[in-house]
Amino acid sequence: MKTPIYVVTLSLLAPPALAADLKGEIVNATEHAEYAAAAPTIAEAHAHLHHALNCIVGPGGNGFDSKEMNPCAGSGSGIIPDESDAAARTALEGAAAEARDGLASDDLAKAKADAGAVAGALKGLK
Numbered sequence: 001m002k003t004p005i006y007v008v009t010l011s012l013l014a015p016p017a018l019a020a021d022l023k024g025e026i027v028n029a030t031e032h033a034e035y036a037a038a039a040p041t042i043a044e045a046h047a048h049l050h051h052a053l054n055c056i057v058g059p060g061g062n063g064f065d066s067k068e069m070n071p072c073a074g075s076g077s078g079i080i081p082d083e084s085d086a087a088a089r090t091a092l093e094g095a096a097a098e099a100r101d102g103l104a105s106d107d108l109a110k111a112k113a114d115a116g117a118v119a120g121a122l123k124g125l126k
Contacts, residue, residue: 020076022083028071029055029079030122036102036115045111046103052118053099055079056092063100088125095121
């Protein structure tokens, strides 16, 4: 009697891509904008503004800094790339511009005010 030969086929297909967690991205970006708005130093304000901006624009977006933390990594491609509503995207572009303005300033009061504007714009999306 011959021993049967079994053939095993392994699937090399990639698992399905996970849907973006847009709400989670907005929450994370809002938190970091609020941290920046309450920061006691310009360095801390800038750090948290970078985190918020990284969430808003996503990798490859205007102002994304891979040397800074991206608290939205794994949640999606960034709020702007993941948002499908045109009006919301326009508001997000404005929030990103405010974050970049805050990052360009060495004035703590201005950076904190810009961070507050970013947080306000993001809260309007929730």
